[in-house]
Amino acid sequence: xxxxxxxxxxxxxxxxxxxxxxxxxxxxxxxxxxxxxxxxxxxxxxxxxxxxxxxxxxxxxxxxxxxxxxxxxxxxxxxxxxxxxxxxxxxxxxxxxxxxxxxxxxxxxxxxxxxxxxxxxxxxxxxxxxxxxxxxxxxxxxxxxxxxxxxxxxxxxxxxxxxxxxxxxxxxxxxxxxxxxxxxxxxxxxxxxxxxxxxxxxxxxxxxxxxxxxxxxxxxxxxxxxxxxxxxxxxxxxxxxxxxxxxxxxxxxxxxxxxxxxxxxxxxxxxxxxxxxxxxxxxxxxxxxxxxxxxxxxxxxxxxxxxxxxxxxxxxxxxxxxxxxxxxxxxxxxxxxxxxxxxxxxxxxxxxxxxxxxxxxxxxxxxxxxxxx
Numbered sequence: 001x002x003x004x005x006x007x008x009x010x011x012x013x014x015x016x017x018x019x020x021x022x023x024x025x026x027x028x029x030x031x032x033x034x035x036x037x038x039x040x041x042x043x044x045x046x047x048x049x050x051x052x053x054x055x056x057x058x059x060x061x062x063x064x065x066x067x068x069x070x071x072x073x074x075x076x077x078x079x080x081x082x083x084x085x086x087x088x089x090x091x092x093x094x095x096x097x098x099x100x101x102x103x104x105x106x107x108x109x110x111x112x113x114x115x116x117x118x119x120x121x122x123x124x125x126x127x128x129x130x131x132x133x134x135x136x137x138x139x140x141x142x143x144x145x146x147x148x149x150x151x152x153x154x155x156x157x158x159x160x161x162x163x164x165x166x167x168x169x170x171x172x173x174x175x176x177x178x179x180x181x182x183x184x185x186x187x188x189x190x191x192x193x194x195x196x197x198x199x200x201x202x203x204x205x206x207x208x209x210x211x212x213x214x215x216x217x218x219x220x221x222x223x224x225x226x227x228x229x230x231x232x233x234x235x236x237x238x239x240x241x242x243x244x245x246x247x248x249x250x251x252x253x254x255x256x257x258x259x260x261x262x263x264x265x266x267x268x269x270x271x272x273x274x275x276x277x278x279x280x281x282x283x284x285x286x287x288x289x290x291x292x293x294x295x296x297x298x299x300x301x302x303x304x305x306x307x308x309x310x311x312x313x314x315x316x317x318x319x320x321x322x323x324x325x326x327x328x329x330x331x332x333x334x335x336x337x338x339x340x341x342x343x344x345x346x347x348x349x350x351x352x353x354x355x356x357x358x359x360x361x362x363x364x365x366x367x368x369x370x371x372x373x
Contacts, residue, residue, distance in 0.1 A: 006037035017072035019065060026061035027068055033057070045075065049270035049343075053335045062339060063312065066346025109276060110167075110189035113328065117168075119321035120314050125168040125199070128226040128256060129307040129355045138313040141306070146174040149223065152299065152359050153252045155179045159220040162246050164212045165227025169196030169205060176203040184219070186210040188230075212242060221254070222247045228257035228287075232280050233265060236290035243360075244294045253295060253360040258307070258353055259283060275340050281353065295360035304354035311345035 003011070011021055020028040033056040039047045051057060059065045110127075121127055122142040130141030131148050149171065155161070157180035163172050166185025169192075175181040182204040187193060188211060196207045212227065222243045231239045243253050263283040266272065272279060284300075291297065318325075318341065322334060329337075347353045 004034075004037065006041055007034070010037045010040055013074055017068040017074060019068055027059065027064035029065065030058045031056070044269070046269040046273065049274065049336075049339055052339050053274075053332055055335070062342035063308075063315075063345040063349065066343045067349045068346075070347055070350035070352045110187075111191045114191050114195050115328070116325060119325060120317045124170045124174065125195070126170045127167055129258075129303070130310045130313075131303065132306045132309050133303075138310070138317075141310065141313075142170075143174075146171055147178075149225065149254060149256065149357070150175060150179055152357065153221045153223060153254050155181055155221065158182065160184070160218075161221045161223065162215065162217070162219040164215070164222065164224040164243075165230070166192075166196065166207055167226070168192050169200045169207050171223070171225055172196075172205045172207065173200045173203060176200070176205050181221075184208070184215075184217070186212060186215055213238065215242065215246060217246060218248050219246055220248055220251050222251065223254040223256075225256040226258075228255055228282055229276070229279055231282075232278065233282070233286060236282060236286055240290045240294050244362075247362070249362060250365055251362070252298075255287075255356070255358040255360070257282060257287075257356055257358075259287075259304075259356045260353060261351075271340070274336055284356075287356075287358070291360060294362075296363055296365070297358065298361055299357075299359040301357040302354050303357075304348050304351065307353070307355045308345050308348040311341050311348065315341040315345070 007021075014021065014029070018027075019025075022028070022030055033051075033054075036051055036056045039051055039056070043050070117125065117127065122130070122138045124139070124142055124146070126142040126145070129145070130138060131145040132141045133144065135141035135144050155175060159179075159181045161172070161175055161181050161183045163183055163185035166172055166183075166187050167189075169185055172183035172185045175183050183206070185196070185205065185207045187196075187207070187209065190209055193207050193209045200207065212224075212231075224243075228236075228239065247253055258281050260281040260283050263285050265280070267276065267279045267281060288297075315338070318337060326334065344353070348355070
């Protein structure tokens, strides 16, 4: 059967990334529906993900597929379609992360089921990047990350800590157990709060179902591990002002976030629709503008390559647990979640995304890392 012009175009684009159609390499795609080519050219990245969920194509190594796609910058070669243009326009016109929408990501993603996250994550239940510098497995990498955070903020016994976006209370539990800190954590996920309270029982830890903008009080340390991805461009300054409001004069603030190389308005349309509604990755420039005049940047650490390894470990756990999970979740969900984990791994491998840890203090405070005798 002769190739259509759509198929020829897609084949040419994929070839630029070294990807074949129905080839033998693990990163080649296997096409099951010939309408795929027209769908991809008209729908872009959203159509790519949805057609995978629909079973129109497969790929043995999705992580390698996306690594190649992103290194070749194929998105720049595709014409802007209406769906993508509207996605960007909405983000420019409206505050998609306002308080009334803050709990949407909790309900649609973080509340998918604690059975899923127990199976996929490490024993401490951290749903953020691990630190693999001297770690051999996921548990050790996540423990190392927690210790790294505590050291960077110079945590001491009896210090009060505000944890914005506390997840399952993993940091709060570690800081209370290992350092004797008293931690208040907030999250927009009801299931995270319920399980987190169980895991932190008996410790000086208070977890609340609350948006970061609703927090009050003064704390020795204000940290966030994985919330800035949900704050949004229109609210970065509001976030920094809240940290400033809650931080004691001699305190240390800390941010752990995924970041992007170039400033933008929104995230990938498929990720926004199926995984993280209203999400957006900040750039260095956007974070810097938000903190300007409020904080001194003491340290900016990038270990984005560690997220590739973390995501691949999560994927391995997810695959191993699927025979038990499939009784609750559909096959379409399986394809969606597999696509999510492996596409993100490919993005970090290609250096399209970064992982930053930022330490901040108030102007005039002595540098926490450069004592001079």
